[in-house]
Amino acid sequence: MDxxxxxxxxxxxxxxxxxxxxxxxxxxxxxxxxxxAATLNFVMLAASTGIGVGEAFLVLAFSTDTAVxxxxxxxxxxxxxxxxxxxxxxxVKINEPKEEEGEVKA
Amino acid sequence: xILEVLSAGxxxxxCLAIFLDEAIYSVVALAGTFIFTALLYxxxxxxxxxxxxxxxxxxxxxxxxxxxxxxxxxxLKKTRMQNLLIVVVxxxxxxxxxxxxxxxxxEASVASVSFGEALWDLxxxxxxxxxxxxxxxxxxxxxxxxxxxNGGK
Numbered sequence: 248m249d250x251x252x253x254x255x256x257x258x259x260x261x262x263x264x265x266x267x268x269x270x271x272x273x274x275x276x277x278x279x280x281x282x283x284a285a286t287l288n289f290v291m292l293a294a295s296t297g298i299g300v301g302e303a304f305l306v307l308a309f310s311t312d313t314a315v316x317x318x319x320x321x322x323x324x325x326x327x328x329x330x331x332x333x334x335x336x337x338x339v340k341i342n343e344p345k346e347e348e349g350e351v352k353a
Numbered sequence: 354x355i356l357e358v359l360s361a362g363x364x365x366x367x368c369l370a371i372f373l374d375e376a377i378y379s380v381v382a383l384a385g386t387f388i389f390t391a392l393l394y395x396x397x398x399x400x401x402x403x404x405x406x407x408x409x410x411x412x413x414x415x416x417x418x419x420x421x422x423x424x425x426x427x428x429l430k431k432t433r434m435q436n437l438l439i440v441v442v443x444x445x446x447x448x449x450x451x452x453x454x455x456x457x458x459x460e461a462s463v464a465s466v467s468f469g470e471a472l473w474d475l476x477x478x479x480x481x482x483x484x485x486x487x488x489x490x491x492x493x494x495x496x497x498x499x500x501x502x503n504g505g506k
Contacts, residue, residue, distance in 0.1 A: 253360050253451035257367055260447075264371035272376045272417075272424055276383050279413070280367050283390055286406075294397040305402055309409055310483060316413055320420055333424045 250291035257284035271323045271333045278319060282312040356396055357452050363389040364451075365444030372440045376425035380417045387414065 257280055264277030289305045327333050330341055366385035373379045387410030394403040 249451050249455040250360075252454050253363070253448075256364055256447050256450055260364070260367045260371055268371065270376060270425070272421055273371065273379060275417075276370050276379055279383060280370065280386065283367075283386065287390065287393075290394050290399050290402050291397060294394075294399050302399060302402055305405070307483070309405055313409055313413070316416075320416055323424060324420060327424050 361448035368444035
């Protein structure tokens with residue numbers, strides 16, 4: 248049983264979700280999976296070698312992860328309230344300049 | 354054996370969290386991921402981290418359930434049982450990788466230190482800085498609440 252490979256698999260699943268999924272909540276779930284992969288590495292290294300540094304670093308990793316989650320969730324709620332969409336591709340369309348406006352200016 | 358089962362559960366629930374169509378089911382699968390992660394930590398002689406994981410996971414999931422209900426619309430097509438089975442099988446196959454493969458890595462050269470020593474002796478600066486950040490955030494919240502009470506004047 249190799250926990251480095253387990254964490255690599257988790258990282259791969261997270262990155263795949265981040266690249267392919269368009270729903271904002273799915274993107275958030277992918278970020279959580281990537282963070283879990285990182286913390287898994289710390290813990291398993293600490294547990295297998297008996298070094299407390301890994302667990303100590305984990306406290307920082309957890310607090311950073313929680314802060315990132317809070318910021319992402321706040322952004323999701325704000326975006327959904329302002330634009331009423333929860334799809335990244337639709338959000339991109341909102342920010343694109345309309346073709347008609349471009350033609351008028353030209 | 355139990356570690357293998359837990360890691361298989363972890364990978365399968367992670368796959369389900371990504372591939373399930375409805376956001377709420379995805380959050381439920383993420384809850385499974387957090388639970389399997391915490392159990393894995395517990396079984397690997399890291400009970401403190403397991404408790405941390407449970408606490409952080411519970412908070413995250415509570416907020417995710419609330420926001421997930423708000424952010425997601427009902428999907429037009431329902432997830433077919435066949436697709437679900439394919440995802441579970443793919444997750445099970447992926448979980449075989451950590452069970453049967455291994456990476457050789459150098460032995461740890463750092464002397465064994467306890468968690469308390471590592472946190473306070475080696476990383477005291479970080480802990481103090483984190484305390485400062487938390488204090489700044491608390492002061493910011495207090496100022497915002499004070500301004501709100503005074504009507505923004």
